[in-house]
Amino acid sequence: MTTASPVTEGSRITVCEVGPRDGFQNEKTFIPTAKKIEIANALFASGLRHMQVTSFVSPRAVPQLADAEEVLAGIDRPEGAWVTALVPNLRGAERAATCKLDAVHTVVSASETHNLKNVNRPVEQSLEEMAAVFEVLKAAGIGVEGGMATAFGCPFEGVVPPEQVARIARRYQELGADSVSLGDTTGMATPQTVRAAIRAIREAAPGLEIHLHFHNTRGVGLACVMTGLAEGVTHYDAAVGGLGGCPFAAGATGNICTEDLVYLLQESGYETGVDLDALIGAARLTQGQIGRPLPGQVLKAGPRLKRHDPKLTVTAAG
Template identity: 40%
Template sequence: MQMPGEVTITEVCPRDGFQSLPNSIDSIDKIKIINDIIDCGYKQIEVTSFVHPKAIPQLRDAEEVVTQISRKNNVKLRALVPNLRGLERAINAGVDKVKLMLSATDSHSLSNANCKTVEAMDGFVPLVERAEDSQVAVSGSISVAFGCPYEGLVPVDRLLMICEKYLELGINDLSLADTTGMGNPFQVQKVIGALRREFPEMRFSMHLHNTRGMAFANAVAGLEVGVTDFDSSVAGLGGCPYAPNASGNIASEDLIHGFEEMGIKTGIDLDKVISVARSLEQQHKPYTNSFLLKAGKNSDLHIKPKGQEKLG
């Protein structure tokens, strides 16, 4: 099967990773971490979420962070927005793209947005209209797309319905999130294959959590059905606050290393990513989850055992 020669990876640690930490991070420290991430060569970074400070206190400094980081290398800044007020804040802060928050199931949507899925999409109309009067691009998302902790498997027909409604809004850039790590490679191929056949004009990306150790396998399955855009988080930080036991995202260093070992270019400096990851591990070790921080890269060779040179 033909694999793509390159992929795009969006770093989401500044949003998904930071929001999951119990202890507050100073704004100046966030800014430094994001600047270090930018230096790694990412084309796009999800820097924050413009939610109410009471909902996610860790991201209360969204404007300060976005306006004070060193924007260079043509990096695009993306942010999550839950409502029109959040969109206004994002526009004023100067982000390049916003991502709308949506759950695949009514149960998760009620926990996350206090309304059912279709009601939430109806609420997107004024956001899309406002964004059209700005320079900010709008993308969509479907959380718990590969499994809901309250309802289990999500029917493909429901995902097709949601995609149809997104297209009616004029949105064809869509993130499919395995929010609780319930997906498997066969399911990923089946679901995304069906969505791409029905909506060839849509650009699908994958946001993978490694809750059950399936994230990289699911990423490869996504590659096999044409996905070339992925989210990941340095050191594996992250987790949905509205999904029980939802551990972190796939670690960026693991995803980059795996793709590069397969001959798929990411355009990201893996050694710099590992350096950022080690720094985060030192500060937040209980919340990190990274194979490379434990085992190192395949190319990290060791000194041969003494006496081995005499063997053979």
């Protein structure tokens, strides 16, 4: 299989914030549109420049994101911002084509059962219908990022062969996708499965840019990031505070946390362009809106060199 050189220290890594879409979609209490815009703007203000802001899904299926057009119209777009949204089908693409977007993220599952649960279609039908989606978006001048759910394993079927992942990636490339994003829908990725999928795609679809989207269901999300870096991947999705999951997959929990990812990358010598303190502030804003503690670790502990007043710390007796 094809291999690539590891990403060297000092290299710029793209961190794509997906909390406003992948995180918010799982919240049962509706988040006011103005608050969604405020959180997205705070995340941009931290230095993040790639963001998946919303999704053009059926309001009946995901009522939380029924305000997609309003949110996109209301956010501030700093210089260099790359704003995307998810679309599951042609109707979603037609809505997205009327909005100011840099790219749209499509989705098909690598496993048949999850694709049926997620979009109510077999995989092959989804891929056949994708041609019309690409046509609508390209005509609107919007790029397409090909998304793939359950790329590292399926909660219904178990193992997803890397050859299946590579076949779908190749189809995306033939349709004209700018990149393919491998989604770890229920946190089944391991360093071994990540390495196998990346190498299989590079063999089947040379030149296709690979993005990685990990969840932290079993606590190895950041270990998988390190594997991706060793394989030369420079684009990673993450959600503020560790929000997220999938409403159509059993056992799904949150994405890897944006603050934790940025901390790991910066402490490992990579450039992200993000002010970690400002990002933690945006995470606190998000946590306040959600109304419960979020799982991010850096949100709780702060940066490594955060100083504490010894006078406020109990001294051991004896």
